[in-house]
Amino acid sequence: MVKRIPAGTTVSVHYIGTLDNGRIFDSTPDDEPLVFTLGCGEIFPALEAEIAGMEAGEVRNLVIPSAQAYGPRLDANILKLDRSSFPEGREIRVGQKLVIEFGGNNARTMMVTEVTEGAVTLDGNHPLAGLDLTFAVKLHGIH
Known part of the structure:
Protein backbone atom coordinates (compact mmCIF):
# COMPACT_ATOMS: atom_id res chain seq x y z
CA MET A 1 0.00 0.00 0.00
CA VAL A 2 1.34 3.39 -1.02
CA LYS A 3 1.57 5.94 1.76
CA ARG A 4 -0.19 9.20 0.81
CA ILE A 5 1.48 12.54 1.35
CA PRO A 6 -0.74 14.48 3.77
CA ALA A 7 -2.41 17.82 2.98
CA GLY A 8 -0.33 20.74 4.19
CA THR A 9 2.91 19.16 2.98
CA THR A 10 5.04 21.19 0.57
CA VAL A 11 6.26 19.25 -2.47
CA SER A 12 8.32 20.06 -5.53
CA VAL A 13 7.73 18.57 -8.97
CA HIS A 14 9.12 18.76 -12.45
CA TYR A 15 6.55 18.29 -15.20
CA ILE A 16 5.87 18.50 -18.91
CA GLY A 17 2.23 19.05 -19.86
CA THR A 18 1.13 17.83 -23.29
CA LEU A 19 -2.07 17.59 -25.32
CA ASP A 20 -3.33 14.51 -27.17
CA ASN A 21 -1.55 15.72 -30.33
CA GLY A 22 1.78 15.83 -28.44
CA ARG A 23 1.97 19.63 -28.26
CA ILE A 24 3.63 20.86 -25.06
CA PHE A 25 1.45 23.47 -23.35
CA ASP A 26 3.55 23.98 -20.22
CA SER A 27 6.62 22.68 -18.41
CA THR A 28 8.96 23.48 -15.56
CA PRO A 29 12.52 24.60 -16.29
CA ASP A 30 15.12 21.87 -15.67
CA ASP A 31 16.62 23.80 -12.75
CA GLU A 32 13.41 25.13 -11.22
CA PRO A 33 10.74 22.69 -10.00
CA LEU A 34 7.22 23.80 -9.20
CA VAL A 35 6.87 24.07 -5.41
CA PHE A 36 3.39 23.98 -3.88
CA THR A 37 1.54 22.89 -0.75
CA LEU A 38 -0.88 19.97 -1.04
CA GLY A 39 -4.45 20.87 -0.13
CA CYS A 40 -4.15 24.60 -0.87
CA GLY A 41 -5.80 24.50 -4.30
CA GLU A 42 -2.70 25.63 -6.19
CA ILE A 43 -3.09 22.96 -8.91
CA PHE A 44 -5.98 20.85 -10.26
CA PRO A 45 -7.41 18.66 -7.49
CA ALA A 46 -7.16 15.56 -9.71
CA LEU A 47 -3.46 16.21 -10.38
CA GLU A 48 -2.84 16.95 -6.72
CA ALA A 49 -4.48 13.66 -5.70
CA GLU A 50 -2.21 11.70 -8.04
CA ILE A 51 0.92 13.49 -6.79
CA ALA A 52 -0.11 12.83 -3.17
CA GLY A 53 0.15 9.10 -3.95
CA MET A 54 3.70 9.32 -5.29
CA GLU A 55 7.07 8.82 -3.61
CA ALA A 56 10.06 11.16 -3.87
CA GLY A 57 11.94 10.50 -7.11
CA GLU A 58 9.01 8.68 -8.71
CA VAL A 59 8.01 9.51 -12.30
CA ARG A 60 4.47 9.05 -13.66
CA ASN A 61 2.40 9.97 -16.69
CA LEU A 62 -0.89 11.38 -15.45
CA VAL A 63 -3.91 12.05 -17.66
CA ILE A 64 -6.31 14.69 -16.36
CA PRO A 65 -9.65 14.64 -18.24
CA SER A 66 -10.92 18.04 -19.39
CA ALA A 67 -13.77 17.92 -16.87
CA GLN A 68 -11.18 17.78 -14.06
CA ALA A 69 -8.91 20.41 -15.62
CA TYR A 70 -10.34 23.53 -17.30
CA GLY A 71 -13.76 22.02 -17.96
CA PRO A 72 -15.66 21.83 -21.24
CA ARG A 73 -15.76 24.56 -23.87
CA LEU A 74 -19.03 26.39 -23.33
CA GLY A 124 -14.05 33.60 -22.73
CA ASN A 125 -13.22 29.89 -22.53
CA HIS A 126 -9.78 29.01 -21.22
CA PRO A 127 -7.54 28.06 -24.19
CA LEU A 128 -7.24 24.51 -22.78
CA ALA A 129 -10.96 24.07 -22.01
CA GLY A 130 -12.35 20.87 -23.51
CA LEU A 131 -8.93 19.23 -23.75
CA ASP A 132 -7.57 16.28 -21.80
CA LEU A 133 -4.15 17.10 -20.34
CA THR A 134 -1.25 14.69 -19.91
CA PHE A 135 1.47 15.45 -17.39
CA ALA A 136 4.81 13.66 -17.22
CA VAL A 137 5.54 14.32 -13.54
CA LYS A 138 8.59 13.64 -11.39
CA LEU A 139 8.10 14.18 -7.66
CA HIS A 140 11.36 15.98 -7.01
CA GLY A 141 10.99 16.33 -3.25
CA ILE A 142 8.76 16.21 -0.19
CA HIS A 143 9.59 19.07 2.19
Whole structure:
Protein backbone atom coordinates (compact mmCIF):
# COMPACT_ATOMS: atom_id res chain seq x y z
CA MET A 1 0.00 0.00 0.00
CA VAL A 2 1.34 3.39 -1.02
CA LYS A 3 1.57 5.94 1.76
CA ARG A 4 -0.19 9.20 0.81
CA ILE A 5 1.48 12.54 1.35
CA PRO A 6 -0.74 14.48 3.77
CA ALA A 7 -2.41 17.82 2.98
CA GLY A 8 -0.33 20.74 4.19
CA THR A 9 2.91 19.16 2.98
CA THR A 10 5.04 21.19 0.57
CA VAL A 11 6.26 19.25 -2.47
CA SER A 12 8.32 20.06 -5.53
CA VAL A 13 7.73 18.57 -8.97
CA HIS A 14 9.12 18.76 -12.45
CA TYR A 15 6.55 18.29 -15.20
CA ILE A 16 5.87 18.50 -18.91
CA GLY A 17 2.23 19.05 -19.86
CA THR A 18 1.13 17.83 -23.29
CA LEU A 19 -2.07 17.59 -25.32
CA ASP A 20 -3.33 14.51 -27.17
CA ASN A 21 -1.55 15.72 -30.33
CA GLY A 22 1.78 15.83 -28.44
CA ARG A 23 1.97 19.63 -28.26
CA ILE A 24 3.63 20.86 -25.06
CA PHE A 25 1.45 23.47 -23.35
CA ASP A 26 3.55 23.98 -20.22
CA SER A 27 6.62 22.68 -18.41
CA THR A 28 8.96 23.48 -15.56
CA PRO A 29 12.52 24.60 -16.29
CA ASP A 30 15.12 21.87 -15.67
CA ASP A 31 16.62 23.80 -12.75
CA GLU A 32 13.41 25.13 -11.22
CA PRO A 33 10.74 22.69 -10.00
CA LEU A 34 7.22 23.80 -9.20
CA VAL A 35 6.87 24.07 -5.41
CA PHE A 36 3.39 23.98 -3.88
CA THR A 37 1.54 22.89 -0.75
CA LEU A 38 -0.88 19.97 -1.04
CA GLY A 39 -4.45 20.87 -0.13
CA CYS A 40 -4.15 24.60 -0.87
CA GLY A 41 -5.80 24.50 -4.30
CA GLU A 42 -2.70 25.63 -6.19
CA ILE A 43 -3.09 22.96 -8.91
CA PHE A 44 -5.98 20.85 -10.26
CA PRO A 45 -7.41 18.66 -7.49
CA ALA A 46 -7.16 15.56 -9.71
CA LEU A 47 -3.46 16.21 -10.38
CA GLU A 48 -2.84 16.95 -6.72
CA ALA A 49 -4.48 13.66 -5.70
CA GLU A 50 -2.21 11.70 -8.04
CA ILE A 51 0.92 13.49 -6.79
CA ALA A 52 -0.11 12.83 -3.17
CA GLY A 53 0.15 9.10 -3.95
CA MET A 54 3.70 9.32 -5.29
CA GLU A 55 7.07 8.82 -3.61
CA ALA A 56 10.06 11.16 -3.87
CA GLY A 57 11.94 10.50 -7.11
CA GLU A 58 9.01 8.68 -8.71
CA VAL A 59 8.01 9.51 -12.30
CA ARG A 60 4.47 9.05 -13.66
CA ASN A 61 2.40 9.97 -16.69
CA LEU A 62 -0.89 11.38 -15.45
CA VAL A 63 -3.91 12.05 -17.66
CA ILE A 64 -6.31 14.69 -16.36
CA PRO A 65 -9.65 14.64 -18.24
CA SER A 66 -10.92 18.04 -19.39
CA ALA A 67 -13.77 17.92 -16.87
CA GLN A 68 -11.18 17.78 -14.06
CA ALA A 69 -8.91 20.41 -15.62
CA TYR A 70 -10.34 23.53 -17.30
CA GLY A 71 -13.76 22.02 -17.96
CA PRO A 72 -15.66 21.83 -21.24
CA ARG A 73 -15.76 24.56 -23.87
CA LEU A 74 -19.03 26.39 -23.33
CA ASP A 75 -20.97 28.28 -26.00
CA ALA A 76 -22.19 30.53 -23.18
CA ASN A 77 -18.62 31.89 -22.91
CA ILE A 78 -18.68 33.18 -26.49
CA LEU A 79 -19.99 36.68 -27.14
CA LYS A 80 -20.70 38.44 -30.42
CA LEU A 81 -20.73 42.23 -29.95
CA ASP A 82 -21.51 45.04 -32.34
CA ARG A 83 -18.34 46.75 -33.55
CA SER A 84 -19.88 49.98 -32.24
CA SER A 85 -19.42 48.61 -28.68
CA PHE A 86 -15.72 49.45 -29.03
CA PRO A 87 -14.16 52.89 -29.37
CA GLU A 88 -14.04 54.15 -32.96
CA GLY A 89 -10.61 53.72 -34.48
CA ARG A 90 -9.48 51.09 -31.95
CA GLU A 91 -7.63 48.31 -33.70
CA ILE A 92 -9.10 44.92 -32.88
CA ARG A 93 -7.57 41.79 -34.37
CA VAL A 94 -8.02 38.03 -34.12
CA GLY A 95 -5.89 36.55 -31.32
CA GLN A 96 -5.92 39.75 -29.28
CA LYS A 97 -6.91 39.48 -25.61
CA LEU A 98 -9.36 42.07 -24.31
CA VAL A 99 -10.55 42.70 -20.76
CA ILE A 100 -14.32 43.04 -20.92
CA GLU A 101 -16.14 44.61 -17.98
CA PHE A 102 -19.51 43.24 -16.99
CA GLY A 103 -21.86 44.63 -14.33
CA GLY A 104 -20.97 44.45 -10.65
CA ASN A 105 -17.23 45.10 -10.99
CA ASN A 106 -16.89 41.83 -12.86
CA ALA A 107 -14.26 41.69 -15.63
CA ARG A 108 -13.04 38.81 -17.81
CA THR A 109 -10.20 38.44 -20.24
CA MET A 110 -11.54 37.22 -23.56
CA MET A 111 -9.85 36.27 -26.85
CA VAL A 112 -10.92 37.88 -30.11
CA THR A 113 -11.78 35.00 -32.47
CA GLU A 114 -13.43 36.86 -35.36
CA VAL A 115 -13.63 40.47 -36.54
CA THR A 116 -15.99 41.67 -39.25
CA GLU A 117 -17.00 45.16 -40.29
CA GLY A 118 -20.04 45.00 -38.01
CA ALA A 119 -19.16 42.59 -35.20
CA VAL A 120 -16.45 41.25 -32.91
CA THR A 121 -16.62 37.68 -31.58
CA LEU A 122 -14.98 37.02 -28.21
CA ASP A 123 -14.24 33.69 -26.54
CA GLY A 124 -14.05 33.60 -22.73
CA ASN A 125 -13.22 29.89 -22.53
CA HIS A 126 -9.78 29.01 -21.22
CA PRO A 127 -7.54 28.06 -24.19
CA LEU A 128 -7.24 24.51 -22.78
CA ALA A 129 -10.96 24.07 -22.01
CA GLY A 130 -12.35 20.87 -23.51
CA LEU A 131 -8.93 19.23 -23.75
CA ASP A 132 -7.57 16.28 -21.80
CA LEU A 133 -4.15 17.10 -20.34
CA THR A 134 -1.25 14.69 -19.91
CA PHE A 135 1.47 15.45 -17.39
CA ALA A 136 4.81 13.66 -17.22
CA VAL A 137 5.54 14.32 -13.54
CA LYS A 138 8.59 13.64 -11.39
CA LEU A 139 8.10 14.18 -7.66
CA HIS A 140 11.36 15.98 -7.01
CA GLY A 141 10.99 16.33 -3.25
CA ILE A 142 8.76 16.21 -0.19
CA HIS A 143 9.59 19.07 2.19
